[in-house]
Amino acid sequence: MTALQERKYGQWFRGADVDGDGFITQRDVRMMSERYIAARGAAPDSATARTLTEGMDGFWANVIAPMDQDGDGKIDLREMTEGFRRALTDRARYPEQIEPVTDCFFDLADLNGDGRIDRAEFQQMYDSVAGVPGEDCAAVFAALDRDGSGALDRAEFHQAVAEFFYGDDPDAPANHLFGKFAG
Template identity: 70%
Template structure:
């Protein structure tokens, strides 16, 4: 368990607790999907929205729900942090644990279907639906665009999520993917 991971997971928790009640429930996970679908303007009956809903349901069942150690149907920050450290300990499992949901999000963010996420698409989804400041969106996008092409391809997007969920480097490009984290050692 590292301090950097704890800060990143705390930042992710803030976004995942959609209703702001201090816990993540299956309803928050559903609302998260709806928030991203709505921000993107995708129809709730679209194939992408359907795949996202299924992917998030699997993410809840396989990753988040097992973190509920007291069985109350709610995952608080402590349970989530400890659960992520247990569940996401092995980066070689990324393709089973995070990859399918990441592909759904990629397809949802890539509105024009050109198989890359441009700066504006990134800003819309992480800024509007993810509550990340425009400045942070721009800085994160630039850091994640590893080849300098002006867009994130699927591999760069997966690399960012792999780095965010499994990495512990405070200077890694994806550290602030879901918003600026506090500096290590600073109060949050």
């Protein structure tokens, strides 16, 4: 793992640590679910809310919880970084390791279900859910919209996520996918 990847993973960790206590817990993931549900304007007992909650519970169980090395139910930055270091060793494994989670997040951000994430959807989801400031969202979105269509299709979104987790180019636009930081 390179120093750049470690900094990017730290940025991701800060966004996933919703309550800011220095750990990612199932409660943080549940709070993310609640924010996604609120951003979509869905009632807490709706089918949409249940689907989102189930998806995020799966994200906790299959991606985050296995990183808990000491069994305390909390993942600190070291555990998360080591978990990524162990899991993300080969970009060729993206389809099995990250693609299913990325598809879930794409569907969460695609608020109108048209198969594209437009700038407003991107900003709404990242601002309200991940706490990424609006001006950062606009700049990141513009850089990720590689074809200039005004929306991210699923392929562009996958390219950005793969670039974020596996890439080591300090100038890659996806470095800022979860908030701007000094590369």
